[in-house]
Amino acid sequence: xxxxxxxxxxxxxxxxxxxxxxxxxxxxxxxxxxxxxxxxxxxxxxxxxxxxxxxxxxxxxxxxxxxxxxxxxxxxxxxxxxxxxxxxxxxxxxxxxxxxxxxxxxxxxxxxxxxxxxxxxxxxxxxxxxxxxxxxxxxxxxxxxxxxxxxxxxxxxxxxxxxxxxxxxxxxxxxxxxxxxxxxxxxxxxxxxxxxxxxxxxxxxxxxxxxxxxxxxxxxxxxxxxxxxxxxxxxxxxxxxxxxxxxxxxxxxxxxxxxxxxxxxxxxxxxxxxxxxxxx
Amino acid sequence: xxxxxxxxxxxxxxxxxxxxxxxxxxxxxxxxxxxxxxxxxxxxxxxxxxxxxxxxxxxxxxxxxxxxxxxxxxxxxxxxxxxxxxxxxxxxxxxxxxxxxxxxxxxxxxxxxxxxxxxxxxxxxxxxxxxxxxxxxxxxxxxxxxxxxxxxxxxxxxxxxxxxxxxxxxxxxxxxxxxxxxxxxxxxxxxxxxxxxxxxxxxxxxxxxxxxxxxxxxxxxxxxxxxxxxxxxxxxxxxxxxxxxxxxxxxxxxxxxxxxxxxxxxxxxxxxxxxxxxxxxxxxxxxxxxxxxxxxxxxxxxxxxxxxxxxxxxxxxxxxxx
Numbered sequence: 110x111x112x113x114x115x116x117x118x119x120x121x122x123x124x125x126x127x128x129x130x131x132x133x134x135x136x137x138x139x140x141x142x143x144x145x146x147x148x149x150x151x152x153x154x155x156x157x158x159x160x161x162x163x164x165x166x167x168x169x170x171x172x173x174x175x176x177x178x179x180x181x182x183x184x185x186x187x188x189x190x191x192x193x194x195x196x197x198x199x200x201x202x203x204x205x206x207x208x209x210x211x212x213x214x215x216x217x218x219x220x221x222x223x224x225x226x227x228x229x230x231x232x233x234x235x236x237x238x239x240x241x242x243x244x245x246x247x248x249x250x251x252x253x254x255x256x257x258x259x260x261x262x263x264x265x266x267x268x269x270x271x272x273x274x275x276x277x278x279x280x281x282x283x284x285x286x287x288x289x290x291x292x293x294x295x296x297x298x299x300x301x302x303x304x305x306x307x308x309x310x311x312x313x314x315x316x317x318x319x320x321x322x323x324x325x326x327x328x329x330x331x332x333x334x335x336x337x338x339x340x341x342x343x344x345x346x347x348x349x350x351x352x353x354x355x356x357x358x359x360x361x362x363x364x365x366x367x368x369x370x371x372x373x374x375x376x377x378x379x380x381x382x383x384x385x386x387x388x389x
Numbered sequence: 390x391x392x393x394x395x396x397x398x399x400x401x402x403x404x405x406x407x408x409x410x411x412x413x414x415x416x417x418x419x420x421x422x423x424x425x426x427x428x429x430x431x432x433x434x435x436x437x438x439x440x441x442x443x444x445x446x447x448x449x450x451x452x453x454x455x456x457x458x459x460x461x462x463x464x465x466x467x468x469x470x471x472x473x474x475x476x477x478x479x480x481x482x483x484x485x486x487x488x489x490x491x492x493x494x495x496x497x498x499x500x501x502x503x504x505x506x507x508x509x510x511x512x513x514x515x516x517x518x519x520x521x522x523x524x525x526x527x528x529x530x531x532x533x534x535x536x537x538x539x540x541x542x543x544x545x546x547x548x549x550x551x552x553x554x555x556x557x558x559x560x561x562x563x564x565x566x567x568x569x570x571x572x573x574x575x576x577x578x579x580x581x582x583x584x585x586x587x588x589x590x591x592x593x594x595x596x597x598x599x600x601x602x603x604x605x606x607x608x609x610x611x612x613x614x615x616x617x618x619x620x621x622x623x624x625x626x627x628x629x630x631x632x633x634x635x636x637x638x639x640x641x642x643x644x645x646x647x648x649x650x651x652x653x654x655x656x657x658x659x660x661x662x663x664x665x666x667x668x669x670x671x672x673x674x675x676x677x678x679x680x681x682x683x684x685x686x687x688x689x690x691x692x693x694x695x696x697x698x699x700x701x702x703x704x705x706x707x708x709x710x711x
Contacts, residue, residue, distance in 0.1 A: 132461075132490050132491050132492060132533070133458040133459045133490065133491060134458060134459055134460070134489055134490055135491070138488055138489055138491050139489055141488045142485045142486065142487075142488035142489040143485075145481060145484050145485040145488055146474075146477070146481075146485045149477050149478065149481035149482075149484075149485065150474055150476045150477050151476065152476060220471070220472050220473060220474060220475075221468070221471075222473060222474060224434075224437075224439055224468060224472065225468075225472050225486065226486075227437075227438070228438070228461075228466055228468075229461045229486060229489045229490060230460070230489050231438055231454060231455035231456075231457070231460055232455070388434075388440040388441060389434075389439040389440070
């Protein structure tokens with residue numbers, strides 16, 4: 110165990126412990142507590158790692174499959190350009206991340222741990238911020254690394270004629286770095302849903318419905334309606350800034366980013382409101 | 390110190406806690422008693438700031454808990470057993486909780502030692518028995534070395550050895566000058582530990598009394614008599630202050646109050662009355678508790694508007710011997 114991290118050397122007198130401990134609740138101490146909680150349950154760490162691994166493996170696989178068939182034009186519409194092949198694993202990655210966020214919160218409601226936390230940290234919103242920092246930053250780092258990795262892996266195996274991108278090409282770096290931002294955003298949405306719904310099943314169900322099922326359902330509506338609504342769904346808004354090329358069915362990359370951010374911020378705001386108003 | 394001042398909590402039209410006021414003093418164990426659903430847990434949740442009072446307030450060491458910069462050092466609490474991720478080890482659970490308040494790993498090891506979980510500290514909590522879960526909950530209550538300790542039904546699920554351990558722990562904490570509030574729906578358990586009793590029913594205070602005061606509220610000594618000739622018994626014992634009632638359990642049994650067993654035996658012999666059994670019984674705190682809470686339920690069911698009953702008056706202690 111990493112005793113050395115927090116314990117002074119054993120040469121100090123035992124009585125000094127109470128004095129050296131700075132015993133008060135701060136935002137920093139809450140982040141530390143949430144970080145200990147996150148890393149001390151193996152499934153959290155596995156889920157986060159697998160979100161990155163899935164992105165790289167599936168992206169490489171899709172790129173190699175697409176590359177081995179008819180070559181795609183480099184300037185194809187979004188969803189068919191070579192970077193979109195690389196991000197082919199995002200559908201599964203986002204699910205893993207969203208569930209991770211939802212379970213990290215709703216699981217504590219199930220066990221009662223969240224009430225222990227509320228009694229220890231009276232400012233409930235600082236617990237939400239602590240969880241958001243821990244999950245948001247760690248998933249942003251993992252997904253950024255995975256996105257860069259899958260970009261190079263995808264471009265390396267993609268065999269289409271002249272279809273490869275360089276990071277310096279317009280929009281490419283933005284799209285690649287967007288992978289990390291998208292992952293972090295999804296994890297925050299899952300987290301917020303966990304606070305709002307307080308039930309693992311309800312939070313995961315809502316998340317899956319929003320990310321995976323809603324785009325399909327909207328597609329069933331008349332074209333005029335589905336085209337105007339569909340692009341505002343969080344997954345499609347994300348797609349807009351994960352793609353290099355502009356598509357008619359999607360928002361522009363900056364508008365897509367704004368809409369996606371609005372989803373994350375809106376859900377977090379809802380979580381803050383219920384945290385302040387509801388009994389725990 | 391815990392001060393509960395005119396605390397009220399309503400859920401829809403239900404008053405879970407109704408204008409409840411009491412203080413919990415340091416240095417003794419205070420038992421917080423009431424039948425299931427009396428509002429004990431709701432009151433404790435309001436003390437911890439988990440539930441917002443509809444009106445009134447609860448303070449810990451002079452302030453609403455949220456106004457303390459480090460709540461864990463003010464009040465340690467156990468509300469739910471096994472409120473822990475089943476895949477997290479006991480040590481990591483406590484480390485995370487301690488970290489919220491900047492409490493170091495050494496204190497975590499200390500409390501693990503105190504509750505006797507040091508050897509299983511690195512095992513995941515999912516495999517813990519209910520009793521081990523309770524011990525872990527108590528460990529987290531002690532983390533901040535708090536002046537006030539509040540435990541909700543801590544003996545639930547504990548084996549006899551664990552119950553004894555809790556009893557001694559509570560007394561030790563009180564002896565160290567801490568404020569100790571322990572809830573239970575079992576008087577028999579609290580009678581052995583608590584020196585002060587806060588008894589509530591239907592969200593209202595019934596009594597806030599010391600153990601001695603509670604004992605004085607009992608119906609006093611009773612004698613159980615079994616005889617084939619009940620009418621003769623009534624005739625022989627008839628006197629002021631003596632009451633003979635049919636036992637509800639035994640067909641030829643009678644409860645006599647107002648006369649001790651020696652006198653009953655002597656008078657029966659003089660009258661040639663045959664006795665099968667003559668047993669003096671004393672009311673336990675438990676039966677007093679049952680009587681008090683039973684009474685409160687009936688009282689409130691019939692007149693819910695009468696709210697300002699004096700806290701320390703016994704409500705209806707029947708047949709007290711002169």
